[in-house]
Amino acid sequence: MWRNYLTIAWRNIIKNGVFSAINIFGLAVGLMSCILIMLFVREESGFDRWLKDSDRLVRMHTAYIKADGPSFLTVRSAGMMMPAVRDYAKNEIEDGVRLIPFGMTVRKGEDAFDETLTMADGSFFNIFDLPFVHGDANSSFTKPLDTIISEKMALKYFGRTDVIGETLTLCCLRDNTVPMTISGVIKDLPQATHLDLDILVYLQPEIFAENDSVLNTWTSVNVYTYFKMRPGVSVAQLQERLTYWVNNESQFRDSMSDFSSDGAEKKQASDFMQHKLMAVPDLHLQARKDAGNMGDLSPMGDQKMISTFVIVAVLILLIACINFMNLATARASQRAREVAMRKVLGASRGQVALQFLAEAVAIVMISLLFALVAVELVLPLYNQALGRELTFELFNDLPMLFSLLAVALLVGLGAGLYPALYLSRYLPGHILKSNKSGESGATAKLRTALVVIQFATSIGLVISTAVVFSQTNFVKSIDVGYVSDNKLILNVGVARNNLESLKQQLVNLPEISSVVYSSEAPTQDNENSTFFKLMENIDGQTANEGQIFNYHNVGYGFFEAYEVNPIAGRLFSQNHGADKLAAPQQANEQVNHASVVINQSALKKLGLNDPQQAIGLTLFSQNILQDYPFELKIVGVIPDIYFRSVKFDVRPSIYMLNPQRFRVASLSFKTDDIPKLLKDIEEVWKNNVPMQPINLSFLSGMMAAQYESEVTEAKLFSAFSVLAILVACLGLYGLAAFTAERRTKEIGIRKIMGARVQDIVTLLIWQFSKPVLIANLIAWPISIYAMTYWLQSFPYRIDLLWLLPICLVTGALTLLIAWLTVGGNAAKVARANPIKALRTE
Amino acid sequence: MLKLHNLSRTYQSDEVETMALNNVNIEIKQGEFVAIMGPSGCGKSTLLNIIGMLDSPTSGDYLFQEENIAGYNESKLAIIRKHNIGFIFQSFNLIDELTVAENIELALLYHKVPAAERKARVAKVMDKVGIAHRANHMPSQLSGGQQQRVAVARAVVGNQSMILADEPTGNLDSAHGQEVMEMLQALNEEGTTIVMVTHSPSHADYAKRTINLFDGQVITQNIKAA
Ligand SMILES: Nc1ncnc2c1ncn2[C@@H]1O[C@H](COP(=O)(O)OP(=O)(O)OP(=O)(O)O)[C@@H](O)[C@H]1O
Numbered sequence A: 001m002w003r004n005y006l007t008i009a010w011r012n013i014i015k016n017g018v019f020s021a022i023n024i025f026g027l028a029v030g031l032m033s034c035i036l037i038m039l040f041v042r043e044e045s046g047f048d049r050w051l052k053d054s055d056r057l058v059r060m061h062t063a064y065i066k067a068d069g070p071s072f073l074t075v076r077s078a079g080m081m082m083p084a085v086r087d088y089a090k091n092e093i094e095d096g097v098r099l100i101p102f103g104m105t106v107r108k109g110e111d112a113f114d115e116t117l118t119m120a121d122g123s124f125f126n127i128f129d130l131p132f133v134h135g136d137a138n139s140s141f142t143k144p145l146d147t148i149i150s151e152k153m154a155l156k157y158f159g160r161t162d163v164i165g166e167t168l169t170l171c172c173l174r175d176n177t178v179p180m181t182i183s184g185v186i187k188d189l190p191q192a193t194h195l196d197l198d199i200l201v202y203l204q205p206e207i208f209a210e211n212d213s214v215l216n217t218w219t220s221v222n223v224y225t226y227f228k229m230r231p232g233v234s235v236a237q238l239q240e241r242l243t244y245w246v247n248n249e250s251q252f253r254d255s256m257s258d259f260s261s262d263g264a265e266k267k268q269a270s271d272f273m274q275h276k277l278m279a280v281p282d283l284h285l286q287a288r289k290d291a292g293n294m295g296d297l298s299p300m301g302d303q304k305m306i307s308t309f310v311i312v313a314v315l316i317l318l319i320a321c322i323n324f325m326n327l328a329t330a331r332a333s334q335r336a337r338e339v340a341m342r343k344v345l346g347a348s349r350g351q352v353a354l355q356f357l358a359e360a361v362a363i364v365m366i367s368l369l370f371a372l373v374a375v376e377l378v379l380p381l382y383n384q385a386l387g388r389e390l391t392f393e394l395f396n397d398l399p400m401l402f403s404l405l406a407v408a409l410l411v412g413l414g415a416g417l418y419p420a421l422y423l424s425r426y427l428p429g430h431i432l433k434s435n436k437s438g439e440s441g442a443t444a445k446l447r448t449a450l451v452v453i454q455f456a457t458s459i460g461l462v463i464s465t466a467v468v469f470s471q472t473n474f475v476k477s478i479d480v481g482y483v484s485d486n487k488l489i490l491n492v493g494v495a496r497n498n499l500e501s502l503k504q505q506l507v508n509l510p511e512i513s514s515v516v517y518s519s520e521a522p523t524q525d526n527e528n529s530t531f532f533k534l535m536e537n538i539d540g541q542t543a544n545e546g547q548i549f550n551y552h553n554v555g556y557g558f559f560e561a562y563e564v565n566p567i568a569g570r571l572f573s574q575n576h577g578a579d580k581l582a583a584p585q586q587a588n589e590q591v592n593h594a595s596v597v598i599n600q601s602a603l604k605k606l607g608l609n610d611p612q613q614a615i616g617l618t619l620f621s622q623n624i625l626q627d628y629p630f631e632l633k634i635v636g637v638i639p640d641i642y643f644r645s646v647k648f649d650v651r652p653s654i655y656m657l658n659p660q661r662f663r664v665a666s667l668s669f670k671t672d673d674i675p676k677l678l679k680d681i682e683e684v685w686k687n688n689v690p691m692q693p694i695n696l697s698f699l700s701g702m703m704a705a706q707y708e709s710e711v712t713e714a715k716l717f718s719a720f721s722v723l724a725i726l727v728a729c730l731g732l733y734g735l736a737a738f739t740a741e742r743r744t745k746e747i748g749i750r751k752i753m754g755a756r757v758q759d760i761v762t763l764l765i766w767q768f769s770k771p772v773l774i775a776n777l778i779a780w781p782i783s784i785y786a787m788t789y790w791l792q793s794f795p796y797r798i799d800l801l802w803l804l805p806i807c808l809v810t811g812a813l814t815l816l817i818a819w820l821t822v823g824g825n826a827a828k829v830a831r832a833n834p835i836k837a838l839r840t841e
Numbered sequence B: 001m002l003k004l005h006n007l008s009r010t011y012q013s014d015e016v017e018t019m020a021l022n023n024v025n026i027e028i029k030q031g032e033f034v035a036i037m038g039p040s041g042c043g044k045s046t047l048l049n050i051i052g053m054l055d056s057p058t059s060g061d062y063l064f065q066e067e068n069i070a071g072y073n074e075s076k077l078a079i080i081r082k083h084n085i086g087f088i089f090q091s092f093n094l095i096d097e098l099t100v101a102e103n104i105e106l107a108l109l110y111h112k113v114p115a116a117e118r119k120a121r122v123a124k125v126m127d128k129v130g131i132a133h134r135a136n137h138m139p140s141q142l143s144g145g146q147q148q149r150v151a152v153a154r155a156v157v158g159n160q161s162m163i164l165a166d167e168p169t170g171n172l173d174s175a176h177g178q179e180v181m182e183m184l185q186a187l188n189e190e191g192t193t194i195v196m197v198t199h200s201p202s203h204a205d206y207a208k209r210t211i212n213l214f215d216g217q218v219i220t221q222n223i224k225a226a
């Protein structure tokens, strides 16, 4: 029995070569997309789950709630929180650890590299039980400056991993070099973790004794705080305890009302400052919503992207399944006779249905084989696009193997069930006697409906892709307000004592036209904000409230170098000696003076409309240079420039001139000989800052990097959309071929009645255009709705009116594709000699 | 009306060459009713298809209304055909998905006749063949005789001057066959030229002339005494 089924199944696959090929190709493409997406999704959602006791690990995030603007969110927390919370919630918490990442220069002999060091409390390995290669958690991490490095680091600096006792030199902790003795080597972390640990240093709190803002603070958020909960404790339970403590017993709750400038109605500390716990395995995909603009230890994942890709995978598979259903029922008439004979010979309906189901599953399994081969071939490209190292080893990966088989079986049943029930329904007498196809109007209608679904899906995908692309391009093409061409950004954080000579020598290079310093380069995002208070009363307002503004420090010539022109007043100038912000010579001086330039948003925030009006006004602040009081005269107003990514709003910003805060130099160059340029700059660097690695980047590259993930996403999205369309068109092609075949008699009659070739082609093309048109009408409103929603999350977005031409073009395109798909077949059939069609009755 | 001169048609298939028509010379005048008879496989359908311009001769001349169309291409033939010739088949060849009225209208659809006039002409011809009460039925709901009447209606609705019928009664019982023959006769009396292939001598009797084919050649032509 089964052999007979298999034989028939196999012969049918061979006999209907084109149909089988379409089915197998479509399903293979669908399954391939599914597997690729599954691999990515599995990795993304499996982050940190491999950590020991990962279900008991949580991290504490902090949010400052502002009544008069967006809240300040971060995944970090204040330095004093960890020990206080750990000691308070002893019943819930086993232990806690703080991580403080630092960018530092590490030297070994002549080599010097910039590395990220992570300082951690001695409890680190109680929380993160990472496997050691050399040393162990009990002995290697016990005293200040004990240093644990990853295998990768060991190989980088020493060429071997057995390096306990070796020394690396750290530069510069409070302007001193510090030798670090390696006390242990851990295995490299897998890619799937939010942790970024190469060098782990035992935290010596005394190092930070002077610096209030790192460890000894309740409000400044500079550390990453993790807890390990006791077994059986839930995140919600601990969260409840934490919130209770913050509001009732914490040492800082009384100071909270001073912290915020607004309203008296708020009563609880947690109304100003929230501490949220998040399970460590959730961090990769969920931390984004708590992270504000500051980011995490490593690039965060995107739950939205994951969900989108899962939907896309399901849709492609759906389209492929519909192909299968359509072609199977369309061809049913050819198999009606076989079914009838089987029934005459005693087969039950169930047996016949089972046979067709088995055929469907067989086809899906063949497709799966092709899909597996395709995945192997495409994976390197896919990894490159995603920047991942996903692996696919089916036979070492039983869960994957079984879930794939399950998916294949499901798809086989899903695609095969309807055709099986449909085919097995035939009554033998009817078929054998009347020599009729048994095709009813209802199934033809169902097929059309399925084609509509297929095309609506594909059209939706294409529209979405087009919108994503337009938006990405739009964001890239926004006028940022400054000139970014021919700029190199040099990190001068480690050269603070040599800034003047460095600048002199760089400017002397023939290919460099200017060198300007600033605290941040464009695209670099630091959250520097503090209170400023306008001293003059405008329009009879009484005393002004202090307001929070973002601020940057820029050197003389900065705006000129970026070709930003003032809309009122002037830019910083050396001719006005009082522009610069400096600590007072004698400590007893009452108020200090300096100048500031503000942007248009800041102008508005101050309640001013006319930029001219702001010139000469004074801002007071006591937080910008230690706690010296400063009166800052507004000397100029500049347009809003997108100092950070255009993904975010322009902030009301105040630009000051405090050379102590300079960290980067912007070099404007005018040469095409880039290698020589870089060599010359490096030469100057080595002369001025020996033993420090140079950190030089093109501004254009830094700007492009901001959109990298969006561009990747857009590319992948479009790749999958093209696949979806391809599969849908193949289905349409098969259906057209079949229909043309089935309609040969009718077409013959029409020709004898006088229809010309083009009449017939028009007839067939119209038959297939109708569902595509209807699909467009269904897909447009849905995509417009979805895309409007999607665009909402961008502060700067394409005009919604763009959706209309995108829809129209997509509609025209799909129609064209459908015509090309159907046209060939139609023309062939239309040209055939009608007597042939009518002879074979 | 038409004249075939030394006309031959051969079929080339794999190895064998079949001479379906061999040096056929026939003349058919306007208003004639001609029956073509002969054993199975003698070339009757081939002859009818060539006369109907559905097929082209391998050699020889085909003069249709003084015009030698033997070498014309398909689209040229199609234009001459659709204005002059109607077809009736043994197996009716109605389109299953269209109603009776729509099937008949099909013949006008490709003639650029305005919709209103189409409706009128279809209604008239349905009356004439007596199937007006079935206008909105599907072909599968009709008896064979009724289906063939629809086919006749379709063949004449475009005012074709000649009807070619390939065994129009082949699938019908004798009563229905008779009915169709009478209808053809009536059409002939109104001036339509009719060329009909049949196996039935009694149906051939309706014709004024009978051409006997054998092995692709014309053997005899019997002209019925008036
Ligand atoms: N397309 C074709 N290819 C090859 N041979 C053909 C083709 N059409 C017809 N023939 C052959 O030409 C000859 C004449 O065929 P035709 O159909 O004209 O016969 P007929 O007289 O109509 O027969 P019947 O009475 O059975 O309908 C036959 O031998 C047939 O096999």
Ligand SMILES: [Mg+2]
Pocket (backbone or CB within 6 Å): B044, B045, B046
């Ligand atoms: Mg014949």
